[in-house]
Amino acid sequence: xxxxxxxxxxxxxxxxxxxxxxxxxxxxxxxxxxxxxxxxxxxxxxxxxxxxxxxxxxxxxxxxxxxxxxxxxxxxxxxxxxxxxxxxxxxxxxxxxxxxxxxxxxxxxxxxxxxxxxxxxxxxxxxxxxxxxxxxxxxxxxxxxxxxxxxxxxxxxxxxxxxxxxxxxxxxxxxxxxxxxxxxxxxxxxxxxxxxxxxxxxxxxxxxxxxxxxxxxxxxxxxxxxxxxxxxxxxxxxxxxxxxxxxxxxxxxxxxxxxxxxxxxxxxxxxxxxxxxxxxxxxxxxxxxxxxxxxxxxxxxxxxxxxxxxxxxxxxxxxxxxxxxxxxxxxxxxxxxxxxxxxxxxxxxxxxxxxxxxxxxxxxxxxxxxxxxxxxxxxxxxxxxxxxxxxxxxxxxxxxxxxxxxxxxxxxxxxxxxxxxxxxxxxxxxxxxxxxxxxxxxxxxxxxxxxxxxxxxxxxxxxxxxxxxxxxxxxxxxxxxxxxxx
Numbered sequence: 001x002x003x004x005x006x007x008x009x010x011x012x013x014x015x016x017x018x019x020x021x022x023x024x025x026x027x028x029x030x031x032x033x034x035x036x037x038x039x040x041x042x043x044x045x046x047x048x049x050x051x052x053x054x055x056x057x058x059x060x061x062x063x064x065x066x067x068x069x070x071x072x073x074x075x076x077x078x079x080x081x082x083x084x085x086x087x088x089x090x091x092x093x094x095x096x097x098x099x100x101x102x103x104x105x106x107x108x109x110x111x112x113x114x115x116x117x118x119x120x121x122x123x124x125x126x127x128x129x130x131x132x133x134x135x136x137x138x139x140x141x142x143x144x145x146x147x148x149x150x151x152x153x154x155x156x157x158x159x160x161x162x163x164x165x166x167x168x169x170x171x172x173x174x175x176x177x178x179x180x181x182x183x184x185x186x187x188x189x190x191x192x193x194x195x196x197x198x199x200x201x202x203x204x205x206x207x208x209x210x211x212x213x214x215x216x217x218x219x220x221x222x223x224x225x226x227x228x229x230x231x232x233x234x235x236x237x238x239x240x241x242x243x244x245x246x247x248x249x250x251x252x253x254x255x256x257x258x259x260x261x262x263x264x265x266x267x268x269x270x271x272x273x274x275x276x277x278x279x280x281x282x283x284x285x286x287x288x289x290x291x292x293x294x295x296x297x298x299x300x301x302x303x304x305x306x307x308x309x310x311x312x313x314x315x316x317x318x319x320x321x322x323x324x325x326x327x328x329x330x331x332x333x334x335x336x337x338x339x340x341x342x343x344x345x346x347x348x349x350x351x352x353x354x355x356x357x358x359x360x361x362x363x364x365x366x367x368x369x370x371x372x373x374x375x376x377x378x379x380x381x382x383x384x385x386x387x388x389x390x391x392x393x394x395x396x397x398x399x400x401x402x403x404x405x406x407x408x409x410x411x412x413x414x415x416x417x418x419x420x421x422x423x424x425x426x427x428x429x430x431x432x433x434x435x436x437x438x439x440x441x442x443x444x445x446x447x448x449x450x451x452x453x454x455x456x457x458x459x460x461x462x463x464x465x466x467x468x469x470x471x472x473x474x475x476x477x478x479x480x481x482x483x484x485x486x
């Protein structure tokens with residue numbers, strides 16, 4: 001009776017062991033010293049989608065049909081029989097022709113006497129892990145590819161995510177920022193640091209429409225949005241920030257606004273200029289008649305001269321307004337920019353000499369001829385050159401350089417001075433009607449220059465730092481949309 005109970009108990013214990021092995025989330029294979037399968041659990045059979053009875057007692061040749069190792073199957077078995085432990089990657093070939101990546105851990109199977117009786121192989125299915133890793137790689141690629149800087153912190157303020165764009169904006173590498181305490185980077189991150197921590201502490205979203213930050217030696221305009229992260233229960237689990245470089249957007253907005261202002265000013269000037277010039281002409285005529293009634297030495301002559309000078313100044317402003325409207329019949333000619341610029345510099349040589357300004361010519365011989373409206377382009381360059389001279393009240397150097405841009409098929413003219421410079425806050429206003437940095441200026445000269453260059457499908461760009469001079473770059477496309485030459 002006791003032997004029967006003992007045998008029954010033994011069977012129960014064995015069945016319990018089989019149940020445990022069958023429910024493991026790993027495939028388990030036991031091989032004899034000859035390589036035959038002496039045990040395979042149900043998890044392994046499920047992965048192969050084969051009946052268990054077909055797998056048990058399978059030979060190494062049979063196993064090669066559904067299990068492939070990085071190295072030779074027999075070599076791995078021999079190594080384990082010698083007492084080695086093996087860890088490698090392999091893949092399963094289920095009945096339906098799939099290919100499942102797995103990780104193999106193999107070790108010797110020893111009997112109760114300590115002798116090697118075979119090999120035990122544990123097989124971990126990597127399919128879900130590979131899918132997850134691939135998903136993470138794709139997510140990381142997407143996050144690193146967008147042109148918005150993204151960073152996140154945990155509830156304590158330590159960085160958990162930082163994409164490539166954000167690290168480039170703030171002169172660091174993503175790997176260098178991960179795990180760091182964000183408030184410690186206040187000097188490097190600027191307003192992003194304090195506002196992100198504020199969003200974390202208050203649980204409120206915070207936006208900063210504009211802030212200035214230096215990137216690659218240039219001052220750029222950025223926007224910032226900080227938001228708390230919440231878990232399923234609504235608690236704060238961290239915070240993240242998005243930083244965007246909006247410099248180009250602001251530049252385009254400024255160009256659109258300038259174009260609208262130029263159009264308005266041009267239409268206004270064209271509409272009223274003639275009406276204003278008629279009475280001015282009459283007034284000027286009467287003043288000239290009055291001059292004849294007084295002797296050259298009378299004090300009235302001085303007053304009348306002042307009145308004529310002011311009338312002429314008003315008339316010049318009206319002329320500039322008229323020029324803002326696009327010429328109806330522009331006189332287009334094939335011209336050499338180097339020749340035009342040399343002429344303009346000769347015109348201001350006396351003015352430059354008095355102001356102790358050295359004129360430097362850096363003309364490229366590769367600049368091709370191009371179609372321009374000669375007189376208006378001369379006016380642009382003369383205006384920019386004179387402005388540069390006036391920006392150097394204590395003397396300095398004025399450099400005029402030309403260059404051909406083959407990629408853009410355009411000519412580039414750079415007019416640089418070493419004068420007082422222009423504050424960055426005023427750069428966007430250049431070219432606006434009546435905006436000027438000169439005490440007695442009207443702002444119409446530069447506004448007119450922008451209009452003329454735009455009529456040639458070109459653009460004017462300005463780089464300047466207060467106290468360190470300014471550079472006006474005029475880009476004029478070679479293949480401008482002019483119908484013909486006059």
